[in-house]
Amino acid sequence: MDFGLLLHTISTITPDRPWGIDIPNYFWFTGSSAAAFIISSFAHVFGMKQYKPIAGFSLLLAFVLLAAAPFNLVDDLRQPGRIFNFFLYGWENFPTSPMKWGVLLLLSYPILILFEALILYRPYFVRAYHQSQKALARQVYRLASLGRMELSDAEEERDHRLGFILGAAGIPLALSVHGYTGYILGAVHAIPLWHTPLMPILFLASAMVSGTGLLLVVLPLFQKFFTDFKQVDREVMQKLMRLLAWFIVIDLAIRFFWLTFAMPFNGEEKYALERFFSHHFYDVVFIEYLLCLILPMAVGFSSRLSQKTPLVILMGVICAIGVWLFRWNTVIGGQGIGKSTPGLLEYHPHFWGQDSLLAIASNWGIFIALLMIVMAIFPWDKEMATHYEQNKGGQ
Incomplete structure (x- = not known):
């Protein structure tokens, strides 16, 4: 084989691209979730009254965005079963592995958001429990109320205190959930x-x-x-x-x-x-x-x-x-x-298959579906209307 041809062939080899279109979409979802949570915390943690009507809505939006985000990672793995490798292997490298940090963050952050949402909407679930005549619905409302069925001033103060604690703890967690993605990129010397x-x-x-x-x-x-x-x-x-x-x-x-x-x-x-x-x-x-x-x-x-x-x-x-x-x-x-x-x-991303334009469209479809489901379950509209009525009453 001609040496010049061999040299030209080696110098023009295009290496496989490890990350495709799924990854920027994943980064966008996790980042937007962090922002929605921070805006919610403006009211719950920092007491900014102008954001209280939308704080609950923004909190639920943060939860849905983060719930939809990992589907991009599953698709990027090509074989969905590989997702278990995140949890089974590599823990010995935890101190120096941002990806292992992300495993814990992606588990703890949505759980924190969910509990904060349940505490925020607990009074509405308790009222729905007393108004419902169906046994199954009452059990669901009791579960959503975290077993606390009282609506006294003391319980309301407790909800406020727990919401503040979870919101304050969630701010560094939200920043870390998206910050670790930038950390992964920043640590790569080769690019x-x-x-x-x-x-x-x-x-x-x-x-x-x-x-x-x-x-x-x-x-x-x-x-x-x-x-x-x-x-x-x-x-x-x-x-x-x-x-x-x-x-x-x-x-x-x-x-x-x-x-x-x-x-x-x-x-x-x-x-x-x-x-x-x-x-x-x-x-x-x-x-x-x-x-x-x-x-x-x-x-x-x-x-x-x-x-x-x-x-x-x-x-x-x-x-x-x-x-x-x-x-x-x-x-x-x-x-x-x-x-x-x-x-x-x-x-150039493919139109069909994994890591494709259709996969991104599907992920956005999952986001929209989850958003509609979550917004149908949580009484965000009633909570929002309550704040508007209080503002009118104050005026």
């Missing part, structure tokens, strides 16, 4: 786009943008079509839009530090990063930054524009999509920086 200690913080900042954006989309739909009062809370929407604008400011600041340190001051890695961002210049600058971050930030800080609910919903959609694209460009794009080949490697 210049990932290898930075800013990656966990960067993932958390962008997650607050996507989670708030998703809440701006989902909340008005449920308020308009699945409540008795059939009305969108425009004041809360405006507050969330302003909050989103500040999250974008934080996200942009961290991205600025990331890029300005990565490209000018790195060693040989900076040339690979310059090549990557030159290739993706229009995607990153015009779509990710100008359209999906700068434009929503301008709307959020505008007192007039942030009052227009349809525009606010549109900005929520744009922000959610923009952060998903950031996850895509980071995970898929980072793996596209060739280690033994000139230029950048390309990746």
Whole structure:
């Protein structure tokens, strides 16, 4: 065999890509869940009254997002049975294995959210227990009430105290659930786009943008079509839009530090990063930054524009999509920086099968189905209406 041909063949080998489209989708779901939980904690932990009407709804949204997220990991494994390997092997490497940290976090975090939701809605389940005539329904309501069937002031104070404790404990847990995903990427030396200690913080900042954006989309739909009062809370929407604008400011600041340190001051890695961002210049600058971050930030800080609910919903959609694209460009794009080949490697997801566009669509279908089921079980609409009635009474 000709030596020149052999050398050309070896230098142009494209290695298998370990992570496909499932992983950025998984990162997006876990990040948005963390953001929804933090927004819920604004009311339950920090006592911000303006967020109390939507705190319960946001808490349930956080639970559903995290429940749907692991399906991406199962699909990425190709063989679903491999999921048990996460629990059976590798514990001897726990101190230095972010993936093993994730196993415990993905188990403990949804359990904490579920118990906080049960405590928050316990009075409604107790009332439903006394009003129901069916034995099976009464048993379900008793179970959902955690066996505490009293509605005294003392029990209400106990609920408030337990909710505060779980909410306070859940904040670092929520940050860790998504932070560990950025930690996994940041620890990889071989990929210049990932290898930075800013990656966990960067993932958390962008997650607050996507989670708030998703809440701006989902909340008005449920308020308009699945409540008795059939009305969108425009004041809360405006507050969330302003909050989103500040999250974008934080996200942009961290991205600025990331890029300005990565490209000018790195060693040989900076040339690979310059090549990557030159290739993706229009995607990153015009779509990710100008359209999906700068434009929503301008709307959020505008007192007039942030009052227009349809525009606010549109900005929520744009922000959610923009952060998903950031996850895509980071995970898929980072793996596209060739280690033994000139230029950048390309990746095109399949339409059918595992790790495909259809798999992502199916995961979103699971999310929507779970969201409808959870919202049908928990009386979020009654809890929300109670807060609005209290606000009217206070006025």
